[in-house]
Amino acid sequence: MPAPGGARLPARTPRRGTAPPDAAPGHDGCRAAAGRHRPPVIAGSIVICTHNRAGLLARSVRTALDEARTCDAEVVVVDNASTDDTATVLPTLRERDDPLRVVYEPRLGLSAARNCGLAEVRSTVAVFLDDDAVPRPGWLAAHLKLYTAPAVACVGGRIVVQLPAARPPWLTPPLEKALTAYDLGAPTRRYDPGDEYPCGANLSYRVSTAQALGGFSLLVGPRGRRLLQHDDTDLCCRIERAGGEMIYAHEAVVDHHVLPERLVPGWFLAHHWEHGQSAAVFHLRNFELRRALGRLRWHYRPHILRVPYVPRDPVDPARLLAECRRREALGYLVGVLRGLPRRHALRRDMAAPVGGLAP
Template identity: 30%
Template sequence: MRVTVMIPTQRRLGGLAVAARSVFAQVGVDFARLELVVVDNDQTPSAQATVAELTGEAPFPVHYVHEPRPGVAHARNAGMAAARGELIAFLDDDEEAPAGWLAALLAAQARYQADVVFGPVRARAPASVTRHRDYLERFFSREGPAEAGVIDHYYGCGDSLLRRAALPDPVAPFAVERNHIGGEDDMLFGHMRAGGARFAWEPAAWVWEDPVPDRLSLDYTIRRAFAYGQGPSAHCAAASPPDRLGVARWMAVGVVQSALFGLVAGFKWLTRAGDRADWLDRAARGLGKTLWWGPFKIQFYGRTAS
């Protein structure tokens, strides 16, 4: 089976180079069946020269795709349209894969006959980050079971392997209405789970994540936590037909969580407790479940204007 590794990117040339070179250094995979697709989601082709340079180092074909329409779903769909692989592995442009990453994903997919395989993400903040460092590294990390196996839930698209034939749309599976707020991968995997898709977890398929500096702050993570909290309510509302009972249930859960965790967060902040950011995060996720519709949606992607 042909395998595509896809890296969507937007104005992160240094991170893109690190991610791509980590793919070139993979071991235990057949390079004759492998290709790399880089999707440049900038209005101008700002990554083109970097990809051309990387192509000269690559031990397998590298394809450059310019998708000027801003939005994470547009970028992923453009990459899917260009990819020739039957299996698609996603790596973000702020991630670095150890040498055995792809082989571990492929082995897990074959072992469990999985439609999607997920792996852990280990965030690392630079030494200059001292305030709330532990919380920030946990926020950008992905943890899961200690053992590999079939799971009944799903994670995000970064560090995952998808079987194209299992997708509801093999060319453009990501919902464009999520272009600017994110969650296009959650929507896809939610639809796949409802359709009986098989998910697996492989702890050996882990990657490093190096968050960009402007995200290593509570200003970003608490807003992002709020948006994550909106997910369950928004997914119920987007169901066909809409799951109004589910929306009401999640909104009620959000009211309780935001009130309870907010009180704890306030006390922790007054006492300067070391875990105060964690409780503020929980309160924000609860509030997101309650305030999930249009005016409260936050744009995180697609800002490509100079």
């Protein structure tokens, strides 16, 4: 496929996982397309990647199916090496004639699961939905209609946070961003190049473009209990460099249901530490070394020098926010120090086949 912007993107062969020996009925497994019949292309594909969240799947899968039925689309659930009841629960969510498929990805990590989803979809557009998110009516159509423009390679939508309990007094709007609150306001518009990127809980890609640019790198993104990030931003950055257009769709809305265990100060501290490390890898991969080090000096240095704060009841909102920013800055520093010796390896998969380099 010609890349958005005119450049011809190289064809790539997706790398897939394999089905587990004890795969449940309907657990197809992520496998190579060679020698396998591909059904006709459909309008769109909703991809839900999940790991050990069997109790959450019914809500997200059923609402995704409601959206799929309105658009001649399918739902592909990627079971990412789950060890809970996910393999048992998923077949029970499929009713007769439901456009639902389940595949298994044994390599732990959201990037591996998303690459599996890209490889398995039967449409030209893959719309990713988190397993703890619920789309509002019209969400899928709002994504798909923007791909009628050939230059569009990625679409991001609005995310509304839904808390499981009363808002803690220390949860200020800046901290709420860690819970994936995301709203750029109306109307639908292009993202500002180099300054704005979609959020992974509600975004879509033109499949051929995403695969040709290497898919999601295994060097970034959540992996099990690790809260690493920037897998989606990393791919968006490559799309941007290739000349692809990225659109913010204000009408494409999902509700992101926050897990109760995240409404504690300790989770936010850990999140910001991991965010800093992820940001370091992202900058070392995608930008000149001078820019990555400059961000450490000009953006993070003032936060590193702050006095540490250990949250205790009653939690001081301002000091908690300052400590989160300090943890993020320290995480970035550690990420840069760890990443510098292997910077060339970090950048080696920038044009690699789907899956990239294993860490």
